[in-house]
Amino acid sequence: MPNRPVAVSLRLVLLAAGLTLLGGCASGSKAAKPAPTPDAVNVLYTQLDQASKSYETALQQTRAGDIEAAQKTLDGALDQLKEASAHCGTTPGCDPQRFFSVFDHLLRLKDGSFIGDETPGEGEAATGETSSVPVAGQAGAAGSLPEVQRSVTLLRGHQLSELIAMNGPVKAALEMWLTQWRGNLMDAYVNYQYLRQEMWPQYQQEGLPEALLFGILAKESGGKVHAVSRSGAAGPLQFMYATGLRFGLSDQDGFDSRFDPGESARANAAYMDEQLKVFNDNLELTLAAYNGGEGRMKRLVGDDTSVSFYDPRIYGQVSQETRDYVPSVLAAAWLFLHPDSYNLRFPKVDGLTGNITLKRAASISELTVCLGSANDMPDGWFRTLRNLNPRLDPQQEQPVGAELQIPKALEGVYAVRCVNGPWPILAADLHNAVVPVFPDPPPAVAAASSSTQRYTVRRGDTLGSIVRKHGGCSSESEVARMNNLKFNHVKVGQVLKLPSCR
Known part of the structure; x- marks a missing residue:
């Protein structure tokens, strides 16, 4: 806006x-005033x-x-x-x-x-919306919806603005988003603009406000499609594996569809729809269920679905994470609706996406190098390219003829910078650099961990989480050295050697 x-x-x-x-x-002011x-x-x-x-x-x-x-x-x-x-x-x-x-x-x-x-009366829009404003279910692509009108989709007959109470926790969260988390908020907004055409239609179809989707996305992952938490929640909207399965997010040809932005938004919208019915359209209780578990919230709330999330009987019994989560999502949603009222200016982003057919083999990492900071993107395009191509390993070189999704504005830039000339050559040279591999230290140095065990990498694993799972008796650098890993990168199905803890 x-x-x-x-x-x-x-x-x-x-x-x-x-x-x-x-x-x-x-x-x-030092000047005296009457x-x-x-x-x-x-x-x-x-x-x-x-x-x-x-x-x-x-x-x-x-x-x-x-x-x-x-x-x-x-x-x-x-x-x-x-x-x-x-x-x-x-x-x-x-x-x-x-x-x-x-x-x-x-x-x-x-x-x-x-x-x-x-x-408004019966002769006017029962939702309180004017006829000039598109609503969920009407024809028209989400990408064509003017920014100032995005907030108009109702939540069960109520404007989102009617449901956000400006209490202490929400105001404190607003301050955090405007100060310490400001960079995260801006990154989330830019990331969302390129994911919007995949995610927003899923919410629009369920009649849910776009601002709510943005609030959850900003708090959960900041719009990083491949985000994985320590607890194993994955994807832009951070689904746990079992919950994801319940809403149709599963392994598809070796790809965890929790990382698919469109599928993740569909599942999230279905979850919100389900839990809003359970909690009688109480948005705060629904968000608390999404973060802390619907079973726990049902036990705390009982039959009184009109109870406030901030009632001591609820607020005092949920975790600190959930106490922070609910107002943080609401505050981010409110800022999405009213940035101008908080001296906040979101960057202008043309989120329209297009496709390229590779004229020469390249990985996402190599494309990031040759695209540079094109179109005034100071942080480069790595995150955007990863988000738009969630099924691809960013380090894996894709063959000539492969199709990749990229921002529409970069199609011409790719043709100029990444097909011929010095930049793709430089990118390939950097990507294919050989990292020296040193032999294992002599037995006397490695005596404490001379025996080894094997571990098969699972979906959601990182090198750090694998080391922690196995007692933390070794370090990431040691395991990386044992397995000749490049930049500590592991792949699903890869078998790793690990030091045995004694």
């Missing part, structure tokens, strides 16, 4: 439903009343189908409210909670959400 200008010099942004006002920053008067508070409240009336005006314009006029009214009211709230933070006697309430109404109306008794 594009940012909109804020008509205040410090560009202070009021955060929805109770985030701390930033207007206090102005109090650090003492505030009751008139100053009344002026701010007058601006508040005007913004509130603008909400009513925008509501009427929306119902009348004049979407453009309603949008202008909302934008003007939001800007006016932000400016007034900044002054409220430094004006004694001014109650910021009055501003929070109006701001919350305006932001939710901007979503297409109608609050309380303002639900």
Whole structure:
């Protein structure tokens, strides 16, 4: 969603439903200020009343189908409210909670959400959506849906914005995404844009909000298709093996379909649909079940599906991981809907994908080298190419004639940089470099682990996890040396020699 200008010099942004006002920053000025008067508070409240009336005006314009006029009214009211709230933070006697309430109404109306008794009548869209906004089940590719309209898909008849409470845990998670996790949020957004045409239709088909999909993806894997957790959860949406099987994610010709973004999104949407029914459309309990296990959540909740996740009877009994997980997903989803309201600008990404037919043999790693930072991608294209070709080993050279999926914008770049010239030659030279292999140390040095055992690599294994499984009596470097591994890379079905622990 594009940012909109804020008509205040410090560009202070009021955060929805109770985030701390930033207007206090102005109090650090050394210049003396006149003492505030009751008139100053009344002026701010007058601006508040005007913004509130603008909400009513925008509501009427929306119902009348004049979407453009309603949008202008909302934008003007939001800007006016932000400016007034900044002054409220430094004006004694001014109650910021009055501003929070109006701001919350305006932001939710901007979503297409109608609050309380303002639900449209029978003659209008029962969902509260205008006729100009596509909804799940309507024709049209997901990729053609304008960004500003992505949030409009309902969750069981409710706007997602109605279901996200701005309580302490969610606000704390918002701060984390905007500070320490900001880089992860941006990476997740870029990764998602290239996966969107495979993942979003699965959610759209179930009538689930796209923002929810993004929130889960950002928290679970950051959009890394091949992510594997220590507990064995795998794929962009981190399915455990047994749960994945229950929703149709299985080994397909040696490929674990948990790593397939489209299949993973389909399974996740089916899981969310199932558990939303179990928990009577309680989104927070459903997310807690996804993270902590539906069986445990059913036992904690019992028959009272209206109970809040933050009720001590629930919140106090789940793990710290689940306590963090639920608000983190909701916060990421909220930022996906309203980046401009949090001084956040997501990068513009053309996520349209295309295909190339290899003119010369190359691995994904080699293609990454020859593509370089084309199209202003400072981190290179390795992650994107891996995500778009989940069945391929990135180190395995693919033959001439093989087809790979790549961003559409790179099709021409491939033809220029990766078919002829110096870059593919350099890439192949680096990829085929020989790493020296040293003989095993003499028996006296290796006496503590002279006997060995064998282990067959399974799906989801990494060299580190294999070493830990077998007592941790050796190191990754030792096992890599014993098996002549290149860059500690292991493959499913590979038989490894391991030192025996004594």
